[in-house]
Amino acid sequence: MSWFGKNFIKPTLTILRTELSFALVNRKPVVPGHILVCPLRPVKRFKDLMPEEISDLFNTVQKVSNVVEKHFNGTSLTISMQDGLEAGQTVPHVHVHVLPRRAGDFEKNDTVYEVLQNHDKEDMAASEKWRSEEEMEAEANELRKYFQIEPFCR
């Protein structure tokens, strides 16, 4: 079972699960392919992670990054962690945002961060803007295939 803060994350919304980490699709992606990667242990701050958890978490971030950059035709990635309330964290469970990027995806390149920063707050406040579970599951199914078909990605 995977928990993201107090939310139980269904396996159908999880695209990869490792010994110590998991990756889930986003109910309100900032760009197509916006994935969250979390430690399985629901600690709040990055400083709470053990060395093995950090290694597993960011090796998982790399695997997920490679897949979403490819699948969503990205040429770059924004990889970001809002670690603590004053950095914009709202869900008290360490999570790394992975966003495939490409030229012109935002009018101003840095807008991605502004949108990302507001992401959690809006996400909490406006559940009517969330994607349907069916849409999220369909995306997760597509992305999960990369890890099943290509064992080297595991």
Next chain:
Amino acid sequence: MSWFGKNFIKPTLTILRTELSFALVNRKPVVPGHILVCPLRPVKRFKDLMPEEISDLFNTVQKVSNVVEKHFNGTSLTISMQDGLEAGQTVPHVHVHVLPRRAGDFEKNDTVYEVLQNHDKEDMAASEKWRSEEEMEAEANELRKYFQIEPFCR
């Protein structure tokens, strides 16, 4: 010897060096305590890193984060990687930005990202705005002490 892209980084500007990574002070910090953490091997993209390099890099990020959050009286951290040109990367050497954050450090919380995104470009263009080497060395000396005094941080 540590290289950041094509720039040789003097040991006096390095606050921590591990088997595979190093951390350096910033010539134009976005906030006080803005540190860059890099793999020693000068690869351009996150996907170019080997698992051991990822583990070392982000365990180093955690150690540096703990120190700068404490030293600069932060309560949170922004930890971010601009991985590729379209994500705002200008120096073709993987680097993780570590920024201690606190309430009210930016008028709008998300402004930190806008400033961060422009950071590299301005940094390249406007060397007259850089801090003096003496100022940077003094900061590096202060921060290096945490790692020398507290062996558990290494």
